Amino acid sequence: MVGQCAQHKPFGPLLLIHLCLLHPGASEKPHPTPRLPAEEAEPLQGIRGRSVELACGSGPAPLVVLWSFTPLGSVVPRPVAVTDGVTFKVEPGASALGIVSLQNSSLVMRELREGARGHFLCQALHASDDQLHTTYSYFTLAVLVPVSKPQVRLSDASPVEGASVMATCTVREGTEPVTFAWQHQAPQGPGEVLVGVKEPMLWLDPVNRTHLGWYMCSARNAVSGLSSDRVFLDVVYGPDKPVVTVEPLGLTEEGFWASEKEEVTLSCLAASNPPSHYVWLCDDTQVHTGPTYVIARASRAHAGLYTCLARNSYLDTRSQTSVQLTIYYPPAGQPSCAVLPAPAAVTLLCTWPGGLPTAQLQWEGPYGPGPTFPSNATWTLTAIGLPNGSVFTCVGQHPALALPALCRATLWEPPQSPTCRTTATVGDQFILLSCEWPGGAPPATLSWFDAQGRPLGGSSHSQAFHMLRAWGKLAGREFTCRGSHPLRIPDVQCQLQLEAPQLTVAEPRVSVLEGGEAWLECALHGGTPPIQLLWLGPQGQQVEQSTSKFVLHSEGAQLRLQIQDADPAHHRGTYQCVAHNAVDNSSRSVLLEVLSERVAGLCGYPVPPNVTISRLTYRRHRREVQLQWAIQGPGNLTGFLVQQRASVPGPGAGAWETAASDIEPESRDRQLGGLDPGVLYAFRILALNHRTTGHPSEVKTPVDPPFSAYPAVLGAAGTGMVVATLASLLVFQYAARHPQVFPRMEMPTSTPSSDPTPESTDDPVNVTITVTATP
Template sequence: MVGQGALLSPLGLLLLAPLCLLHPGASGQPHPTKGAPRETSSIQGVRGGSVELDCGSQSAPLVVFWSFTPLGSLIPQPVAIASGGEFKVEASASALGAVSLRNSSLVLWELQEGARGHFLCQALHAASGQLHATYSSLALAVLVPVSKPQVRLSDPSPVEGASLVATCIVREGTEPVTFVWQHQAPRGPAEALMGVTKRLIQLDPVNRTHLGWYTCTAHNAVSQLSSDGAFLDVIYGPDNPVITVEPLGFTEEGFGASEREEVTLSCLAASNPPSLYVWLHDHTQVHAGPTYVIASASRAHTGLYTCLAHNSRLDTHTQTSVQLTIYYPPKAQPSCAVLPAPGALALLCTWPGGLPAAQLQWAGPQGAGPTALSNVTWSYAATHLANGSAFTCTGRHPALALPMLCRITLWEPLWSPTCWTMATIRDQFIMLSCEWPGGEPPAVLSWLDEQEQPLGSSSSSPAVYLLQAQEDLAGREFTCRGTHPLRAPDPLCQLRLEAPQLAVAEPRVSVLEGEEAWLGCTLLGGMPPAQLLWLGPQRRQVEPGTLGFTLHPEGTQLRLNVQGADPVRHGGTYQCVAQNALGNSSRSVLLEVLRYPAPPNVTISRLTYGRRRSEVQLQWTVRGPGNLTGFLVQRRAGVPGLGAGAWETMAGDIEPESRGRRLGGLDLGVLYAFRVLALNHRTAGHPSEVKTPADPPFSAYAAVLGAAGTGMVVATVASLLVFQYAARHPDTFPCLGCLLVPREQSHQDQGSRGGPEATPGTEPSPTTPGSDPAQESTEPPVNVTITVTATP
């Protein structure tokens, strides 16, 4: 690959001839691709961005030539050419942006506006021994993002009623550019100016609602930007002041307030810039500012109060006056209540105090009711009265601008009465409870016996009645009756007192030793609600957390969970007991904890000490049928004078496939005994025979054999040397000489040595000093056999 400005190879230079000059159909000339040239495709790019122009060829061409024709011009300009792995970019193509070739596609980075125009890609392909030319035309449109707009006001501070023009200025951006205007009041959210999409808006005339921040947003097909806010300050006012009095109270002449209370006079006149205020009391200035506070009102403060408002920018004035009267209104507000009566309602409304006294009047669904001062009562018939009927008591006082209301809405309680029972401590009493909450007025509840005779007095919700707990109450029914003016007939709630009844999930539960057992018990009935408990095989109440027991209460069920079932501790008959104030009942459940079958027997095959006698090597074998899950090795120490000690476990986690174990930690001065047991979960098999460790076999055998062999070799070598010397010197060792040298040879040697005439060339054998040849023994030779025995 050759970068921009690099030179092409000679082959590439030959291919630089414009492909448009090739004549299709001529011998040896390229043939055009089948079909008409591709239509011009349109593509868009953004200034400063990147765009990739596809040549449209599906296979790698031999030569690719890109040209560019600017808008308004008919002369194409070369851009880039590629041949094989080499390409060249025209220097003048930098006006388009950063140009590079990716395969046959033209990639433009940092796109410039000068890239607007038509791009032509000409590609030369080789197929079936012929050259084919393809063409691809693309029209590139370069879009320019809009610049950040600026809002310009013809007059930033106009007077209300003048004319104003606001302009949104955008330096650049591809058309069409549309505009959106927004207006935000100083104390309000931003709101779009509906229907305004032009570059400028005209406000004629300007009013105070136009005051605030103005922003415009310009957007085209590429981008969207908003301007900073421009503040329009509209000068106006002051308007006629508005005076408010707190606490609020109207009279025929103006405002009224209570004596010794704090009275606040506030004046507000809309103006920009804000108004300056002056207060006058009977034409005498008493305060400067928008708010005049009378800390403790008295009759001397009664009079005419005037508020003057001044706009310093326009130098204009306005004023407003009010009359203030000090009265004594009643405290708080009217109080309403309703009391149930047979076939009617008693509506009470009270509002005492005040000067003058407050006037009260009732109003209901059928119209106005009675009127009175300070206290009014209305007896209203409850027949055909609809649920949700509202009654209003209206209180009026000269010191108050608005009447004070007290409203009562009549509504019946939802649903019907609900009744239940509870037993008191130690089940001495049974408490009958009935509840029917809500309603206006509240419902009245009463308890009735089986003969519909009232028990005790009636009361509002909840209603409670106590019965002495005794067995003859079982099976008796009691009724709670609710009474409300809007409900007919009266709703009832009944309950029957019953002794508890039980049912167990399974009367017999069997589990294997160590597993988990579940005992279930369900309360089928009983009133008042019964208490459930479990009794163990020893007839003692099962407490959670002891001996692996866990209780799980679930509504009317009480489940007993036994973890790690043990035949001794957990096996037996359990009882589920339910008891309430009227009696109790129980159900039994038998829990059987079965042991696992016995494992096969074990026999110790080897038990020997180690070299240091602080450890032993133990091996065993299994005899007989049965399943096993592991082995257990125990030891017992023999204490001199005290006998054998207790068995203790040395290894209890031995795998079932193991048949041996090395055990350490032995005391050299103690004699130990060992035994092995097979395990099937928690069931231990019959112990193996008891064995004590044996000493290891003698280990010096190899050393003795080595020493004996070495001795035999040394002895044999020494004997051979002696025999060789004796054979060469028979006179020195006559006996060995006779055995090693034949007799004839010996006589010959003697003759030759003893004669005066020796054989020429031979030297006489040296004679050992002190030896006498005449004394040579003539005894026949003796055979000697040397036997060496090595004892291991």
């Protein structure tokens, strides 16, 4: 290669090919860059700060690929990168385009810069049929710039209503075209509202109070879109003419009225920004400053002409409104309605005294209105023919009331019928007869009568009581409570008959085995409440819930006595179920027999055969034992019971605990777990024939199985456990007997010998191990 290509040999063959592709030919005369027609160049778009990849053709991999770049407005290409398929080189000046790299023959630019706008040329050298030829790929790259965050500026942030305001939205950068949109949010508005202007400038001419609020613009181009921060436009205006309201609201031809002794609130509101300052005048005398004037307790002295002055301190403008307040004197509270019973009639009462002027009252009912009365209206009606639920309304008219004041009375009879019951009082010395028939208007009238129809005391409304002294002749006596109501014909009644308690027991004789559980059941079948149920023991003492081995179960009218772990010496005998009320007492007896287990065995369940333990060995890590046993002699059995306890040498062994109780009668072995390796246990086994047990077996402690590698457990709970390992001693013994196996093991002696006599391998070696256990 000659000419210009030959001058760059110091840069290596790869750069040499690079330059020769840019300047083909051997002469030093520069050649123009080959170009395609403009319509053949592939237009591409990239986004600043992102990545773009330009692919150099397709087909088989080229020998050499050269990328060059021609900026916009220039005709001189600049080398960017070159590769021979194995290595590649990027020109340092290519950093103006972004972070440039080659992936195979494709040009990759990350963090794209605006300097990458222009034309890219890919020249690829291919070998085909032992000939070299070059292919070209052209790209026109446009780098788009995202729009920056818009900023909003107001020509006047606090204009006076009627002035002109211009809002400007600007962006620092962004590829054109950029479109704009405006949003407005009022201080109390539901949300942002599009203004409809799509220009960077928003004119408010003239500005008014509806324009007050936050403004925000958004800018968008083909790449991105952003919104500005909110800017507040504070429109200054007012004050408008004040609007005065009075609560409670009462209107007259002159203005407002209010009731004496009521709280009266006068409120003034004049639209203004900034908010108005208010001053209240009463007959040209200042009485308050602020938008609300509260008269805590109105009186006639508060009547007059009230004027509200409103002032805008920013604009120094004023406005005012005046109203007349008149004080009226209605009767206090509300009308009061009542219904009183009368013979075959009802009397309606409506009262509402006081007031200026006096209130006018009138009753209105299902058959029309009644007469009108001042302050007090009384109306008597025949109850015959009045339907249940009839509503009567007392209407009170007064100038101080915007609406009539009402009270209502509803005539209705009590539901159902009277209810009678008895209650014992003062230690059952008295019986209280109670009769109730609640509800109704007017309320029902109740009276007590004896069996001969003679009245017992006077009558009362809704409830009636009569007290009787408890004595032995009350059983069987009857009493009647009679109830009357204007709307209920004829009268209704309820009756009571005093009765002594009636008792039954489930079984008069109950038998239970010694140590078993007995149930004594007693049921109440009648009697005048309240009734107390209790059990008395064989010695006549009352059985309490806290008494040992006794449990009481109360279920409705039943009282069951549960006796646990029955003992003949303490529990057998006659028990009394006693019922007591204010009329009389009653009782029933139950005989409890507690049978000894030995007696029961002779009668029903023979004593089972005896059992002996044939084997008791430890298993895994001394946490389990394997128990085997055998039975001695004939006898019936239904299972076996295994017991265990901690066995401490000497007196003081632990109590026996059940280790297994669900062992089938045909079983002869059982594996027991859950043991503590540091505790020495003792076991015994018994045969069972239902509830009859045989004699316990002998007590044994478990031993290690043959050839067990586990150490023995020394001591008991509370002492340390010492493990003696004999392996090293056995090795020492074997080495002493067979020195030819361990030739280097020498035994130190007090007198060296040059020719020691070997010992017989059959002679025993005595080894003494001393183990000391420290508590």
